[in-house]
Amino acid sequence: MSNLYSYVNVDHPAPKCLATSQEIRDRGSAFVGNVYHASTPEEAKAAISHHRNVVHAGKKAYEISAWRCMVLKHGKSGLGGPDDFEVKAGYDDDGEQWAGSKVSRVMQHEGVLDAVVIVSRWFGGTLLGPARFAHIETCASEVCRTFKRVEEMEECISTLTRLDDMLASLRQELNDLTQNVDLATSGSTSARTASDEIENVKGRRSRQPDYTVVQRDLDITKARRLVGARESAVKSVKSLLSRKRIMLASTEAEV
Structure with a gap:
């Protein structure tokens, strides 16, 4: 009860599993891999404890784990660049020797950082020999690759959010500038054309985009396309802004 309470307590939210591998069965034994985010070895060990005592509470399994975390070196601030950081890595056989x-080598090969991989093995009574290591590595590889996709998706969503904010700011600036042009041209045809342009720009995206489905499905291809579309939109609005500034400057010079 105390273990469960410590993770449901609001001060200690439960570690979140980011990916689970397909289950491998061989002569009664079963293998499943899971990966959690962990920015420190302490977070990694907390995730392992949660996985063993909460997720698999009451289930007798070997919880084979490894972690790799990029942390600040002692006495460093991070302002000195990459040399201020180091990788802290470790692993736990949990009774399954070697x-x-x-798992640690798989993580290193896949370039996974700030994560802990846990491969659970339920022993079926028959010794598997070296085959057990192949199953463990397969499960670890699967969740490591998914973890990398999750990381890339998070980066795409972060980029999209930044570009959406930039677009909102640029469109507001364009709206303000267009109103100034309207006033300067006193309702001329060029002013009406400018108003039409800004309405077209505003109409293309009036609501904050929702990327929930893309993120849930890990649709990296679509996320990349969306990033490209947002970058094109930013370029387009900047071009409109440039034209409006020239138009306003020309109009003011004639007055």
Whole structure:
């Protein structure tokens, strides 16, 4: 009860599993991999404890784990660049000798950082020999690759959010500038054309985009296309702004 309470307490939210591998069964044994975000070895160990005592509470399994975390070196602030950081790595066989190092090598090969990978094995009564390591590595590889996709998706969503904010700011600036042009041209045809242009720009996206489905499905291809579309939109609005500034300057010079 105390373990469960510590994770549902608002001060200690439960670690969130980011990916789970397909289950592998072999002669009664079962293998499943999971990956959690962990920015420090302490977070990694907390996730392992949560996985063992909460997710798999009451289930007798070997919880083979490994973690790799990019952390600040002692006495460093991070302002000195990459040299201020180091990778802290470790693993736990949990009774399955040499298994933890196998998971650690998979993480290193896949370039996974700030994560802990846990491969659970339920022993079916038959010794598998070296085959067990192949199953452990397969499960670890699957969740490591998914973790990398999750990381890329998070980066895409962050970029999209930044571009959406930039577009909103640029469109507001364009709206304000267009109103100034309207006043300067006193309702001329060029002013009406400018108003039409800004209405077209505003109409293309009046609501904040929702990327929930794209993120949930890990649709990296679509996310990249959306980033490209937003970048094109930013370029287009900047071009309109440039034209409006020239138009306003020309109109003011004639007055």
